[in-house]
Amino acid sequence: xxxxxxxxxxxxxxxxxxxxxxxxxxxxxxxxxxxxxxxxxxxxxxxxxxxxxxxxxxxxxxxxxxxxxxxxxxxxxxxxxxxxxxxxxxxxxxxxxxxxxxxxxxxxxxxxxxxxxxxxxxxxxxxxxxxxxxxxxxxxxxxxxxxxxxxxxxxxxxxxxxxxxxxxxxxxxxxxxxxxxxxxxxxxxxxxxxxxxxxxxxxxxxxxxxxxxxxxxxxxxxxxxxx
Numbered sequence: 518x519x520x521x522x523x524x525x526x527x528x529x530x531x532x533x534x535x536x537x538x539x540x541x542x543x544x545x546x547x548x549x550x551x552x553x554x555x556x557x558x559x560x561x562x563x564x565x566x567x568x569x570x571x572x573x574x575x576x577x578x579x580x581x582x583x584x585x586x587x588x589x590x591x592x593x594x595x596x597x598x599x600x601x602x603x604x605x606x607x608x609x610x611x612x613x614x615x616x617x618x619x620x621x622x623x624x625x626x627x628x629x630x631x632x633x634x635x636x637x638x639x640x641x642x643x644x645x646x647x648x649x650x651x652x653x654x655x656x657x658x659x660x661x662x663x664x665x666x667x668x669x670x671x672x673x674x675x676x677x678x679x680x681x682x683x684x685x686x687x688x689x690x691x692x693x694x695x696x697x698x699x700x701x702x703x704x705x706x707x708x709x710x711x712x713x714x715x716x717x718x719x720x721x722x723x724x725x726x727x728x729x730x731x732x733x734x735x736x737x738x739x740x741x742x743x744x
Contacts, residue, residue: 519545519548519639519640519643519680521618521624521638521639521640521641521642521643523575524590524642524643524645524646525618525619525642525643525659526614526617526648527613527666527669528612528615528642528646528649528702529615530652531646531649531650532607532608532611534653535565535607535649535652535656535660536604536607536608536651536659537660538561538653538656538658538660539600539603539604539607539656539658540600540604542558542600542656542658543600544599544600546558547559547562547599547600547603547641548597549578551655551656551657552654552655552656552657553655554656556656556726558602558656558658559596559598559603559644560592560593560596561589561652561655562593562596562603562604562607562656562657563592563595563596563598563603564592564652565607565610565648565652566595566603566607566610566611566623567591567592567610567685568606568608568645568648569610569611569613569614570610570613571588571646572605572614572617572641572644572645573614573617574614574620574686575624575628575629575630576617576620576622576628576638576641577617578628580629581630582631585631585717594605601660614645616689617646618641618642620687622638623638623640624637624638624639625637628641630644631739643672643676646669646675647669647676650665650666650669650673651723651725654725655725661716662694662716662717662719662720662725662726663716664704665716665719666734667715668675670715670716670719671697671715672696673719673722673723674694674697674715674718674722675699676694676698677701677722677723677744678692678699678700678701678722679701680703680744681701681702681722681741681742682700682702683702683703683704684701684702684703684742685703686742687701687702687703687739687740687741687742688708688709688736688739688742689702689703689704689706689707689708689709690702690703690707690708690709690710690711691707691709691710691711691737692710692711692718692722693710693711693712694710694712694714694715694718695712696714697713697715702739707735708735708736709733709735709736709737709738709739710733710735711728711731711732711733711738712731712732712733712734712741713730713731713732714730717730717731718731721741723744724741724742724743724744
């Protein structure tokens, strides 16, 4: 069962880690490229802040973003800001999200995210946790997939495997870190088994590693569509 209260606490801890690490940057390093193509570290920080506000909208039953263009424009607008402004925005937007998460409500209700995607309101805090943890890695400032909390990694692997489940372009695949196993891809008996350390598995599933550290049996490493 999803525990949204516990996940909200995990979001808070992850945000504190990110803010502590990002505070060691300066205006020049914030303007340097991140690990996300075409984005500086400023873009990543701006996205983290705007995502918090977007998820506040979701919890309030409003559209996550006015439009895709508005989302992109807001990130471009905020990316060049000085580091102090970036950190203040990340902190204050995180506080707004946490406050929205404390409002008594029906957490079993269905909410709508981007592109018509729907989910249980109870999973929104986990989705925010994903944004903070993975984009902390994307900043390229010393926080790696191996540093992610174990519980987070296991849940994110399960979440991403479920996203690709039934996808016609992904063969039936068994994924394992040697301790846990997940199924993904088209329905049917697994054609390929992909195995390796959990950080490399989550890196491959999330598009942050090419999967070269993984081993496969029964065929080639499946090519995953963009998330």
